[in-house]
Amino acid sequence: MPREVVDLPYQVEYLSILDQDGRVLDEDLEPDIPEDRxxxxxxxxxxxxxxxxxxxxxxxxxxxxTFAPVKGQEAAQLGIVAALRDSDWMVPSFREQAASLWxxxxxxxxxxxxxxxxxxxxxxxxxxxxxxxxxxxxxPLHAVGLSYGIRYQGSDDLVVTFFGDGATSEGExxxxxxxxxxxxxxxxxxxxxxxxxxxxxxxxxxxSKTLAQKxxxxxxxxxxxxxxxxxxxxxxxxEAAERARSGEGxxxxxxxxxxxxxxxxxxxxxxxxxxxxxxxxxxxxxxxxFQAYLKNxxxxxxxxxxxVEEEIQAQIQAAIDDAEARMEELEGESLTMFDHMYAxxxxxxxxxxxxxxxxxxxxxxxxxxxx
Amino acid sequence: xxxxxMVDALNTALRQEMEKDDTVVxxxxxxxxxxGVFRVTDGLLEAFxxxxxxxxxxxxxxxxxxxxxMAISGLRPVCEIQFSGFSYLAFxxxxxxxxxxxxxxxxxxxxxxxxxxxxxxxxxxxEHHSESREAYWAHTPGLKMVIPSxxxxxxxxxxxxxxxxxxVVFYEPKAIYRAFREEVPEDEETWPLGKARxxxxxxxxxxxxxxxxxxxxxxxxxxLEDEDGVEAEVIDILTISPLDHETxxxxxxxxxxxxxxxxxxxxxxxxAEIIARLVEKSFWYLEAPIRRVTGYDxxxxxFAYEKAYLPSADRVLRAARETLEVQA
Numbered sequence: 210m211p212r213e214v215v216d217l218p219y220q221v222e223y224l225s226i227l228d229q230d231g232r233v234l235d236e237d238l239e240p241d242i243p244e245d246r247x248x249x250x251x252x253x254x255x256x257x258x259x260x261x262x263x264x265x266x267x268x269x270x271x272x273x274x275t276f277a278p279v280k281g282q283e284a285a286q287l288g289i290v291a292a293l294r295d296s297d298w299m300v301p302s303f304r305e306q307a308a309s310l311w312x313x314x315x316x317x318x319x320x321x322x323x324x325x326x327x328x329x330x331x332x333x334x335x336x337x338x339x340x341x342x343x344x345x346x347x348x349p350l351h352a353v354g355l356s357y358g359i360r361y362q363g364s365d366d367l368v369v370t371f372f373g374d375g376a377t378s379e380g381e382x383x384x385x386x387x388x389x390x391x392x393x394x395x396x397x398x399x400x401x402x403x404x405x406x407x408x409x410x411x412x413x414x415x416x417s418k419t420l421a422q423k424x425x426x427x428x429x430x431x432x433x434x435x436x437x438x439x440x441x442x443x444x445x446x447x448e449a450a451e452r453a454r455s456g457e458g459x460x461x462x463x464x465x466x467x468x469x470x471x472x473x474x475x476x477x478x479x480x481x482x483x484x485x486x487x488x489x490x491x492x493x494x495x496x497x498x499f500q501a502y503l504k505n506x507x508x509x510x511x512x513x514x515x516x517v518e519e520e521i522q523a524q525i526q527a528a529i530d531d532a533e534a535r536m537e538e539l540e541g542e543s544l545t546m547f548d549h550m551y552a553x554x555x556x557x558x559x560x561x562x563x564x565x566x567x568x569x570x571x572x573x574x575x576x577x578x579x580x
Numbered sequence: 581x582x583x584x585x586m587v588d589a590l591n592t593a594l595r596q597e598m599e600k601d602d603t604v605v606x607x608x609x610x611x612x613x614x615x616g617v618f619r620v621t622d623g624l625l626e627a628f629x630x631x632x633x634x635x636x637x638x639x640x641x642x643x644x645x646x647x648x649x650m651a652i653s654g655l656r657p658v659c660e661i662q663f664s665g666f667s668y669l670a671f672x673x674x675x676x677x678x679x680x681x682x683x684x685x686x687x688x689x690x691x692x693x694x695x696x697x698x699x700x701x702x703x704x705x706x707e708h709h710s711e712s713r714e715a716y717w718a719h720t721p722g723l724k725m726v727i728p729s730x731x732x733x734x735x736x737x738x739x740x741x742x743x744x745x746x747x748v749v750f751y752e753p754k755a756i757y758r759a760f761r762e763e764v765p766e767d768e769e770t771w772p773l774g775k776a777r778x779x780x781x782x783x784x785x786x787x788x789x790x791x792x793x794x795x796x797x798x799x800x801x802x803x804l805e806d807e808d809g810v811e812a813e814v815i816d817i818l819t820i821s822p823l824d825h826e827t828x829x830x831x832x833x834x835x836x837x838x839x840x841x842x843x844x845x846x847x848x849x850x851x852a853e854i855i856a857r858l859v860e861k862s863f864w865y866l867e868a869p870i871r872r873v874t875g876y877d878x879x880x881x882x883f884a885y886e887k888a889y890l891p892s893a894d895r896v897l898r899a900a901r902e903t904l905e906v907q908a
Contacts, residue, residue, distance in 0.1 A: 300649075327683075327684065327686065328686065330684055330685050330686055330688075331685070331686045331688065332685065332688050334688070336688075339652070339689065340684050340685050340689075342677070344672060344676050347645070347672055347673065347676060347677065348677075350641065350642060350644075350645025350646050350648070350649065350673065351645060351646075351648050351649035351652065351677065352649060353645075353646050353649060354645065354646035354647060354648055354649020354650040354651075354652070354653070354657075355649035355650070355652055355653045356649070357646065357649070357650055357653075358649065358650040358651075358652070358653025358654060358655045359653050361605070361631060361653075361655065362653065362654060362655075368649075380641065381641050381642070381645060381672070381673075384637070384639040384641055384642035384645070385642065385645070385646075387637050387639070387642070388636065388637055388639070388642050388646055391636075391637055392634075548683075548686070548687075549682050549683045549685075549686050549687045550682070550683055550721055550722055551682070551722070551724075551745075551746050551822075552682070552690070552744075552745035552746055555774060555822030556822070556826070557822060557823065557825065557857075558822070
C-alpha cells in the first residue's frame with residue numbers, strides 16, 4: 210500500500226475517577242490507598258491551601274516577597290507524591306508547595322525563601338527534593354540525569370519532575386523527554402496544565418489537542434488525568450511508578466487543573482480572564498471533592514475537618530513565628546553571600562569578602578558614632 | 581614517559597580516571613562509537629561500555645542539563661560539546677543551574693561535572709567552529725574555566741578538573757590538538773586549578789597568555805632574546821577562572837612591563853581583567869602602559885582571513901618592542 214496510517218505504540222487516554230461531587234465514577238479504577246494515607250493527603254491539601262492564603266496575606270503586608278500560589282492545584286501535586294516513596298527524588302518548578310510539604314519540607318523554609326533568605330534552601334540532609342527552579346522548563350533535564358545516575362548506582366528509586374503548560378513550549382522540556390525516552394530512565398514527567406502561563410491561555414501555547422501527546426513523539430507514554438481529582442492523579446502516578454521501577458522507562462502525566470488565583474503575587478488575573486471562568490472551575494475544586502469522597506466513605510466528618518483546620522492554623526502560626534524570628538536573627542548575616550560559591554573559596558573572592566567585611570565595619574562605626 | 585599529542589593526552593586522562601573511579605561517565609554527540617569528532621574519546625566505549633560512554637541525542641542543553649542531574653546523583657560526568665560555538669544552546673543550564681546549585685542549596689547539592697569543548701581558530705573550519713568565548717564562563721560566578729596549552733598540562737589539568745568538586749568548563753585548543761608531541765608521564769599527574777605557571781623566566785618584560793596562543797607568545801619570546809637580547813618572562817595562565825593574579829603580580833615586580841596575548845575579542849576579554857588586577861595591585865611597579873595583542877572585536881572571519889585575525893608571533897613581538905621602548 211503506497212499510503213497508509215502508521216501504527217503508533219501509544220494513544221492518549223483521559224482518566225478521571227471522582228465526579229464533581231466526589232462520587233466514584235468507576236469502582237474498578239479506584240486506587241487502593243490506605244486510610245491513614247487518604248487522611249494525610251487530605252490534611253496536606255488543606256495545609257497547602259491555608260498556608261497559601263496566609264502567605265498571600267503576609268505578602269500583601271510586605272512581610273514576605275513574591276511567590277507563586279498553589280491554590281487549585283493541590284490534587285495535581287499530592288496525588289503524585291503520595292503514590293511515591295520518600296526515597297524517590299522530586300525535581301520541582303516553583304509552585305510545588307503542596308508536594309514539598311508532603312515530602313517533608315517545612316513551611317518555615319518557604320517563608321524564609323520567599324522572605325528573601327536563601328537559608329530556607331538549606332534542606333535537611335536526607336531530603337531528596339531539589340530546590341525551586343525559577344527559569345521555566347529548565348529542570349526536567351536534571352530529573353533525567355538524576356534518574357540515569359541513581360539507576361546506574363543500582364537503585365530502583367525514581368525521579369518525578371513538575372512543570373506547567375507553558376513549559377511545554379520550552380525546548381528543554383522536549384530534550385528532557387527525548388533523552389528519557391532514549392535512555393529509558395525511571396522518570397515521571399508531571400505537567401500541571403493549569404490553563405495559563407501567566408496571562409497566555411493554554412490554547413495560545415500550542416495547537417496540540419492535548420499536552421500529554423507531546424510525550425508520544427518521544428516514544429514515551431502520555432496520560433491525561435483530571436488533575437483536580439486526587440484519586441485519578443494517584444492512580445496515574447502509581448501506574449507510572451510501576452513502569453519506571455520495572456525498567457520500562459518514563460511516563461508523562463498531564464494533570465488538567467486550574468490556577469484558581471494569580472500566577473504570582475505580582476500578577477492581576479482580571480486582566481486576562483473573567484470571573485465566570487474562575488467560578489466554573491471553583492465548582493470542580495479539588496479539596497471539597499475529596500472531602501465529599503472521604504465523607505461518603507465515612508472516613509471524615511465535618512467536626513473532624515474543623516479540628517484539622519484548627520490544628521493547621523496553629524501550625525501555620527507557629528511556622529510564621531519561627532520564620533520571622535529566624536529572619537530577624539539572619540538579618541545581619543549578609544556575609545554569607547560569599548559562602549558556597551565554590552567548595553573552596555578562591556583567593557580573590559576571599560579578598561572581596563574581607564573588603565566587604567571591612568566596609569561594613571566602617572559603616573557600623575560611623576553609624577555608631579552618630580547614634 | 582611517552583610522547584603524546586594533546587588528543588592522546590586527554591584520552592589518557594579520561595581513560596585513567598574512568599579506570600580509577602566508576603562514577604566517571606562520558607557523554608556527548610559522537611563520543612562513543614565514533615570516539616569524538618577529534619577522537620579524544622576514542623576507545624572509551626570499548627573499554628567501559630555504553631552505560632558509561634554515551635552517544636547522546638543531538639541537543640546541547642540536554643547534554644549539559646542531564647549532566648547536572650547526574651552530578652547531583654553522585655556521578656562525575658564529563659560531557660563534550662562538539663564545538664564551543666555550539667555551547668550557547670546550553671548557556672542557560674550552565675549559568676542558571678550548574679554554576680549556582682551549590683550556592684542555591686547552601687552546599688546541599690553540588691555539580692562536580694566537566695564540560696569539555698574544543699575552542700580556538702586556525703583549523704580552516706566553518707563558521708561557529710573557531711571562536712574563543714572563555715570570558716562568558718569566566719564571568720559566571722560558580723564556574724571554573726580552564727584552558728590547557730600543551731599535552732602534558734592538558735592531561736594533568738583534565739584529571740584535576742574531573743576530580744574538582746565544582747563545575748569546570750574545559751576549553752581544548754583544537755589548533756594544537758595534534759600540532760606537536762610532548763613527554764607525558766605514564767603515572768597519574770595532576771596540576772592544581774587556579775594556578776598559573778611561569779614557563780620561561782626573564783627580567784625584562786612579562787608576556788601573559790594561554791591556550792593556543794602560547795605558541796606565538798613563546799616564539800616571540802625567543803625572537804626577543806635572539807634579536808634584541810631581551811629576557812622575556814612568559815606566563816601560561818592555564819585557569820582563566822579562578823584567576824591566579826599572584827603569579828603575574830610577582831612577575832611584574834621584576835619586569836614592570838606587560839603584554840597580554842589572547843585570541844578572544846579584546847573588549848571585556850580576559851586581558852581586561854588581568855590589566856584591572858595589575859592596576860589594582862601592582863600599579864607602582866608598572867613602567868609602561870600594558871598592551872594587549874588580541875582578536876579584534878569582530879566575528880572571527882572564515883578561514884580565508886583567519887590568519888589576519890589571529891595574534892601572531894610578529895604582532896606579539898611588535899607589541900613587546902613598543903612596550904620596551906617606553907621610558908618611565
